[in-house]
Amino acid sequence: MPLYIKDPEVDRLADELVGLTKTSKVGAVKTALKREIASRKQSLPIRDRLAKSLAMARAAGPYAPGDHKRETNEMWGED
Template identity: 45%
Template sequence: MALFIRDPAVDALAEEVRRLTRAKTKTEAVRNALEKQLAQARRALPVRDRLARALALADAMGPSDPSVDMKAWTDAMWDDR
């Protein structure tokens, strides 16, 4: 879905960010600014919320296989160096 900037003040801000960051386009400047803002907002989340997200990702992976010897597997990875 396209994002149209209809507000002249917001358009001017996007252009200034583009110019100062040397982005090739306003789209690139807006994307970079939004990604940085999103990363900052995620870092500001309480540890409990960040941990809940990590635990949900781990749960989505499913249960671990108790027959896997992680030490042997890790040692084998390092022995190949």
């Protein structure tokens, strides 16, 4: 879905960024959005940032003890 913004200030800011970055308006807006998203994600509490990893670890279950080197070698047909 296209993004249409009819705001003179946003247009002026985008033009200023285009001038500074020597890129297209689309490229400038895309870069600015990516940087803002990354900044916001970085500022989230560590608990929120690790929630997905924690959920994956819980879904995987407890660590299974064993000889993982031997199991991997068997899987690849190595001695």
